[in-house]
Amino acid sequence: MYDLPEERIAQTPVEPRDHSRLMVLHRDTHEIEHRHFYDVIDYLNPGDCMVINETKVIPARLYGERPTGGACEVLLLKQVGPKKWETLVRPGKKLRPGAEVIFGDGRLRCRVLETTDAGGRIVEFECEGTFEAALDALGEMPLPPYIHEKLQDRNRYQTVYARQDGSAAAPTAGLHFTPELLERIRQKGIDIVPVLLHVGLGTFRPVKVENIEDHEMHTEYFEVTEDAARRINAARERGGRVIAVGTTSVRTLESAAENGRVRAMRGDTNIFIKPGYQYQMVDALITNFHLPGSTLVMLVSALYDRERILDAYRVAVKEQYRFFSFGDAMLIL
Secondary structure: OOOOOHHHEOOOOOOOHHHOEEEEEOOOOOOEEEEEHHHHHHHOOOOOEEEEEOEEEOOOEEEEEOOOOOEEEEEEEEEOOOOEEEEEEEOOOOOOOOOEEEEHHHOEEEEEEEEOOOOOEEEEEEEOOOHHHHHHHHOEOOOOOOOOOOOOOHHHHOOOOOOEEEEOOOOHHHHHOOHHHHHHHHHOOOEEEEEEEOOOHHHHOEOOOOOHHHOOOOOEEEEEOHHHHHHHHHHHHOOOOEEEEOHHHHHHHHHOEEOOEEOOEEEEEOOOOOOOOOOOOOOEEEEEOOOOOEHHHHHHHHHOOHHHHHHHHHHHHHOOOOEOOOOOEEEEO
């Protein structure tokens, strides 16, 4: 674990995006460098492959009220049918199966169908017009609870390459890229390959069990296309590195890995990457700093070394790096 003062939690994003700080960890020498994110290109080589997650965050937080009165909150997690979603709700005691919630003076409504094993709710929506239009008009971006500042620009919680709606949280390592930096990386001869993983809030759930083997991982939908698999495998064959942008790209690549190659596939993954795991596809990682005790710290520790990762986090606190969603980044080589 590490001690994190509250003032080190970034409340607002840096502008321009690529002017955030970058801590570079060298696994071979254990050296730590302090740079800016736009310097990441210095560590990428022609022939490398950089894998990004093109998921797009939906305005998943809805505020409404029950027909009898009383404010409610419904947070969309995962679509499970044409009009049905897995959600988190507040207040849970008032939103049992059969309960209804009204949003936007009736433009959108939902009815609670059932309770999930994890304590969430399956709800079914009815709306005027399309659901997407109603959600865009009424929903808010689902910022993590440790961010208290109101987001002025909704797009600032999206990567510049976000394409496919479906995430309940941003793949935050990608927030640091600008179109200009991406173009410079391409011009240097690095193949930028998109994959897809829709981020669920379970990613950030702290591990509370004493034995980590007892921790139950959530599932997330992912896709690797035929084109993406071909390009990633081609990079490996020519001696290039596979550099994952964010832990979501890691989960996608490792879920689709088989015998040192990545397969074209789609489906749900609950892969749990922790110390002792042997990576098949990921050679380097660009990531943000994560919550203490989270599975994401374990994933990063599996790529390097738990104590050295925690030492790096302590250095980051001392050097006044900004943490979490709108914070600074780390590159592990």
